[in-house]
Amino acid sequence: MTSNALLVDVVPQTTSHLSSISLWDYIQASGLRSIVLGTSKDPNAKVTVLLVSPETCAPVLAVKAPTTEAAARAVEAEAHMLDELAHLRLGGLAQTIPRVVAEVEFEGRPAVVTTAVPGKPLTTSYISPRHTSRRDRVAADFAAAGAWLADFQQATEGEVAAIDMDGAVALRLRERFPAMERLEADLECLRAIHDRLGRETGPRTAVHGDLWFGNLLMNRDRISGVVDWEAGTTSGEPLRDLVRFAHMYALFLDRRTRAGRPVDGHPGLRASGFGAGVEFAVDGTGWFPDLFKRFLVDGLTRIGASPERWRDAALAGIAEVAALTDDHLFAERHLELFHRLATRPQERVR
Numbered sequence: 001m002t003s004n005a006l007l008v009d010v011v012p013q014t015t016s017h018l019s020s021i022s023l024w025d026y027i028q029a030s031g032l033r034s035i036v037l038g039t040s041k042d043p044n045a046k047v048t049v050l051l052v053s054p055e056t057c058a059p060v061l062a063v064k065a066p067t068t069e070a071a072a073r074a075v076e077a078e079a080h081m082l083d084e085l086a087h088l089r090l091g092g093l094a095q096t097i098p099r100v101v102a103e104v105e106f107e108g109r110p111a112v113v114t115t116a117v118p119g120k121p122l123t124t125s126y127i128s129p130r131h132t133s134r135r136d137r138v139a140a141d142f143a144a145a146g147a148w149l150a151d152f153q154q155a156t157e158g159e160v161a162a163i164d165m166d167g168a169v170a171l172r173l174r175e176r177f178p179a180m181e182r183l184e185a186d187l188e189c190l191r192a193i194h195d196r197l198g199r200e201t202g203p204r205t206a207v208h209g210d211l212w213f214g215n216l217l218m219n220r221d222r223i224s225g226v227v228d229w230e231a232g233t234t235s236g237e238p239l240r241d242l243v244r245f246a247h248m249y250a251l252f253l254d255r256r257t258r259a260g261r262p263v264d265g266h267p268g269l270r271a272s273g274f275g276a277g278v279e280f281a282v283d284g285t286g287w288f289p290d291l292f293k294r295f296l297v298d299g300l301t302r303i304g305a306s307p308e309r310w311r312d313a314a315l316a317g318i319a320e321v322a323a324l325t326d327d328h329l330f331a332e333r334h335l336e337l338f339h340r341l342a343t344r345p346q347e348r349v350r
Helices: 004-010 023-030 069-086 091-096 122-126 135-156 169-176 183-198 239-251 276-283 287-302 307-324 328-342
Strands: 033-039 046-052 059-066 100-106 109-115 160-162 201-203 205-207 216-218 223-226 233-236
Touching (some): 023 046, 023 059, 046 069, 059 069, 059 100, 069 109, 069 233, 122 135, 122 216, 135 216, 135 239, 169 183, 169 307, 169 328, 183 307, 239 276, 239 307, 276 287, 276 307, 276 328, 287 307, 307 328
Antiparallel strands (some): 046 059, 100 109, 160 201, 216 223
16 A cells, blocks of 8 residues: 555655646646645635545645636745745644645646645534534634644744734725725724733744634644645744634634524524624623633733733734735625724723
8 A cells, every 4th residue: 555655755846946747747647536625715716636545545635726826926925834834843743734745837827735634624523513502512622723823832932022913904904995984993993902912022933824713624622734824924923823713713603593593502692793703702701702712811821921911812813804814895894893892882991
């Protein structure tokens, strides 16, 4: 039986420039079978192809191929990030991160071939019936994400600096929504949040940049793989990953619930429109808001920042999505969500 390592070694490899070999010729030369997972729903979509062993049917390689020029730049950014991570001392964590093995041509653009990391996408569990309505299952997801993130941040920590959740977020929002009447008031709220967070310090670490549950693979209640590193950096603000996971987990809690109906397993939460789950997590009461808050408090404490800044961190993360996501409607809804949470009088902080 051919091993995964041998299969990686026998296929053509190049990572320095666009290869003359096409994706389809590469697949044929590999002797592997291909499974097209489809394109992402982002405006600048990528096609993902899994190459699996004909003997074991296990994924060996993964290919990300761009469909637009912007997507091509993202694919190249991910390849660069993965190459940089490969030179860090990550120990066992390295097994959870794809390794670039080749760059091939796809319709005139560069596609990147990486090793396939093991595990079942957390998305599969998340969308299964009643998964997010059960405290034990949700707690296990948060614990797994928190454990991986703690190890990753510890392994890559560098200099200590003031927490910076801006990173040009305010500038991007001003450029993206120039005609929005209340934008300046929202930016003033955001500036106050960033100022409060900036009084805290923590280490710079490597950052994934889009650490939502769709990019995590699980095996027996632990993170076995982390994919889609195109927004990553080897030295950045670790709170970005912390709040992104918590935020996106809360965002889709009401995905199976009809408008106006209570959400199963979450007393006090109704499907009342975009962001209801996040509002519930940030300002509601119950076992899920407690888990959400604890996840952020533990993360802040771990990096040496005040746990009292958990709500500021959550709101800064919402603003970041509004600034950086490709989907304009998704961005607009996030800015509206930020406005609702940031301007609640009873929740104003010093």
